[in-house]
Amino acid sequence: MFFRLLRQSFLAGRRRKVLAVVTVSLAAALITTLFDLSVDVGDKMAREMKSYGSNIHVVPKSEVVHAGVDGVGYNPLSGRDFLDEKSLVDIKEIFWRNNITGIAPFLKTTATIGPRGAVPVIGTYFNHPLPLPDDENYRTGVTLINGYWNVTGRWPRDDASDEALAGIAVAEERGLSVGSRVTLQGTAGAATVVITGILSTGTDEDGAIVAPLAIVQTITGLAGKVQSVEVAALTVPENELSRKAGRDKEALTPMEYDLWYCTAYVSTIAHQIEEAVVNVSARPVWQVASGQGVVIGKIQFLMLVVTIAAFLSAAVGVSSLMNTTITERAKEIGLMKALGAADWEIFLLFLSEATVIGLIGGLVGSAVGSGLSQLVGLTVFGSVVAIPWIGLPVVIVTAVFIALAGSIVPCRAIARLLPVEVLYGRH
Amino acid sequence: MDAITTSVIEVAGLAKRFGTVTALENINISIRQGEFVAIMGPSGSGKTTLLNILSCLDTPTEGKYILDGIDSSSLTEQQRTVIRREKIGLVFQQFHLIPYLTALENIMLAQHYHSMPLKDEAMAALSRVGLDQRWNHLPSQLSGGEQQRVCIARALINEPAIVLADEPTGNLDERNEDLVMDLLKQLNREGRTIVLITHNPDLGLLTDRIIRLSHGHLEDVLP
Numbered sequence: 001m002f003f004r005l006l007r008q009s010f011l012a013g014r015r016r017k018v019l020a021v022v023t024v025s026l027a028a029a030l031i032t033t034l035f036d037l038s039v040d041v042g043d044k045m046a047r048e049m050k051s052y053g054s055n056i057h058v059v060p061k062s063e064v065v066h067a068g069v070d071g072v073g074y075n076p077l078s079g080r081d082f083l084d085e086k087s088l089v090d091i092k093e094i095f096w097r098n099n100i101t102g103i104a105p106f107l108k109t110t111a112t113i114g115p116r117g118a119v120p121v122i123g124t125y126f127n128h129p130l131p132l133p134d135d136e137n138y139r140t141g142v143t144l145i146n147g148y149w150n151v152t153g154r155w156p157r158d159d160a161s162d163e164a165l166a167g168i169a170v171a172e173e174r175g176l177s178v179g180s181r182v183t184l185q186g187t188a189g190a191a192t193v194v195i196t197g198i199l200s201t202g203t204d205e206d207g208a209i210v211a212p213l214a215i216v217q218t219i220t221g222l223a224g225k226v227q228s229v230e231v232a233a234l235t236v237p238e239n240e241l242s243r244k245a246g247r248d249k250e251a252l253t254p255m256e257y258d259l260w261y262c263t264a265y266v267s268t269i270a271h272q273i274e275e276a277v278v279n280v281s282a283r284p285v286w287q288v289a290s291g292q293g294v295v296i297g298k299i300q301f302l303m304l305v306v307t308i309a310a311f312l313s314a315a316v317g318v319s320s321l322m323n324t325t326i327t328e329r330a331k332e333i334g335l336m337k338a339l340g341a342a343d344w345e346i347f348l349l350f351l352s353e354a355t356v357i358g359l360i361g362g363l364v365g366s367a368v369g370s371g372l373s374q375l376v377g378l379t380v381f382g383s384v385v386a387i388p389w390i391g392l393p394v395v396i397v398t399a400v401f402i403a404l405a406g407s408i409v410p411c412r413a414i415a416r417l418l419p420v421e422v423l424y425g426r427h
Numbered sequence: 428m429d430a431i432t433t434s435v436i437e438v439a440g441l442a443k444r445f446g447t448v449t450a451l452e453n454i455n456i457s458i459r460q461g462e463f464v465a466i467m468g469p470s471g472s473g474k475t476t477l478l479n480i481l482s483c484l485d486t487p488t489e490g491k492y493i494l495d496g497i498d499s500s501s502l503t504e505q506q507r508t509v510i511r512r513e514k515i516g517l518v519f520q521q522f523h524l525i526p527y528l529t530a531l532e533n534i535m536l537a538q539h540y541h542s543m544p545l546k547d548e549a550m551a552a553l554s555r556v557g558l559d560q561r562w563n564h565l566p567s568q569l570s571g572g573e574q575q576r577v578c579i580a581r582a583l584i585n586e587p588a589i590v591l592a593d594e595p596t597g598n599l600d601e602r603n604e605d606l607v608m609d610l611l612k613q614l615n616r617e618g619r620t621i622v623l624i625t626h627n628p629d630l631g632l633l634t635d636r637i638i639r640l641s642h643g644h645l646e647d648v649l650p
Contacts, residue, residue, distance in 0.1 A: 001536065001544040002539070332526075336540070339536065340513070341508070342508060
């Protein structure tokens with residue numbers, strides 16, 4: 001009988017119920033959009049940030065403290081520690097390996113080109129094959145991690161022994177252009193290369209010759225060695241836990257450590273690289289990591305504020321509609337009491353109606369909100385937003401709470417309503 | 428007439444005041460089980476106020492009201508709700524049927540609040556008032572007389588100790604008035620205690636006794 005009463009009562013006041021559903025739907029749609037974006041914006045931002053370069057810098061442990069001038073190590077290459085080129089594979093074997101979007105090794109030296117003295121020379125991967133146990137066709141290099149490197153001409157081939165890029169500053173200073181042929185005279189050998197492109201980065205590389213790693217290894221006599229590795233990884237924004245881990249990992253409780261280790265913070269990935277590769281120091285590039293964290297943190301806070309505002313305004317809307325409904329149905333409520341209905345039985349009827357409104361509003365709002373979040377994703381980020389399905393129950397429960405929160409105050413009027421007053425229209 | 432031995436309603440020294448206005452003063456009534464009693468009087472005489480107290484919709488300012496052995500004069504709203512559910516069947520002048528429920532569902536609603544809704548019993552009650560063919564009709568699809576008969580079926584469904592009918596024919600034409608009064612008389616013959624509020628002297632004559640009110644006082648009891 002209760003469900004029949006609920007169904008009939010719900011259908012009888014359709015117009016007002018539809019208005020309440022629309023009110024809840026709007027809030028649910030807004031909350032869904034913000035929820036979808038707040039969950040996905042981390043990945044979206046991280047991918048955006050990846051175009052600004054790597055976010056983890058890996059060097060041999062002994063090289064953590066060393067002076068550099070204009071991007072070139074002050075220390076002579078002799079007597080310094082290096083990483084094995086073979087160990088690059090190990091970086092892609094850590095727990096968060098799928099979050100590592102690119103790796104680029106670097107070997108920096110100076111070489112004489114012509115009579116006007118030495119210029120910095122940087123060896124690296126451009127788009128180099130790096131076969132992995134689970135992906136034999138994996139390729140990596142600066143073309144994947146440094147989206148801000150612009151080349152006029154073409155990139156050198158990694159397997160070519162006679163191709164290189166000239167930084168825009170070096171090209172101007174030494175009169176180099178695409179097609180120029182230069183001989184790089186290093187400490188252990190020489191290589192003659194053709195300039196395939198002019199490199200513009202806005203950073204130190206503008207003043208250097210950038211060549212495939214193998215060429216620089218040849219002229220330095222450091223076959224199979226690299227000086228540093230830049231790693232680009234998709235990370236989640238830093239928070240209090242990751243900052244605490246950054247200060248002192250020993251201070252973490254076992255549970256905090258597990259949580260930190262199993263979350264893709266930049267500090268976690270750096271830590272796992274240090275575990276995977278012997279004798280290296282992996283340091284987050286904090287300008288990128290913290291900038292990302294700050295921006296995402298602010299966006300998520302803004303979303304929280306908007307969500308609370310949507311919740312409150314929808315609850316007030318539902319409250320107003322429910323107030324009117326209870327006033328309109330006062331006689332019906334009085335009759336139920338006259339027939340012997342307890343207050344809680346009447347509350348139950350009205351709160352059940354509110355729950356149905358919340359459920360329908362939540363479902364409709366989730367569908368509309370998912371569409372809106374795709375629209376925002378395509379407009380702002382140029383790609384679709386991944387729909388987190390956990391959002392559906394969260395939004396539906398929130399929508400039910402909105403409807404119930406809006407109904408509780410009006411329902412208090414039910415208890416105050418006396419049947420003799422409404423049935424006979426007096427005292 | 429063996430049934431007419433026990434008092435089902437005992438009212439002693441009852442008064443009701445609204446601020447400085449006295450609606451009822453020093454009312455003393457005794458109604459025995461199985462009686463058909465009319466409470467009569469002109470408008471403003473206090474008969475609806477008395478009915479509200481007898482139906483536990485309201486409380487007296489002074490005096491005692493014993494309903495089926497229970498002192499109902501100083502109960503809380505919740506306790507009076509239980510008394511209404513268990514002991515009283517109400518018939519209203521305005522019918523007061525839930526507009527979005529069918530005739531059958533309106534009767535089952537009273538069952539729902541009393542114990543549990545049983546469709547067969549509700550259908551039997553509708554059949555008793557001659558409306559079993561119209562069980563699926565909404566109140567808006569029924570005539571005034573039919574609505575009142577649904578209201579009577581609803582009042583009877585939980586086997587109450589008394590049926591209180593407030594001007595049950597006030598909104599009906601003569602033919603329907605006769606139908607409803609015949610129904611009430613029939614129910615009384617079957618042993619129901621019925622209290623009828625009316626200002627119509629002809630209807631009063633159809634009852635066992637008339638309690639006449641005037642300006643909130645008990646004027647006389649006939650016979």
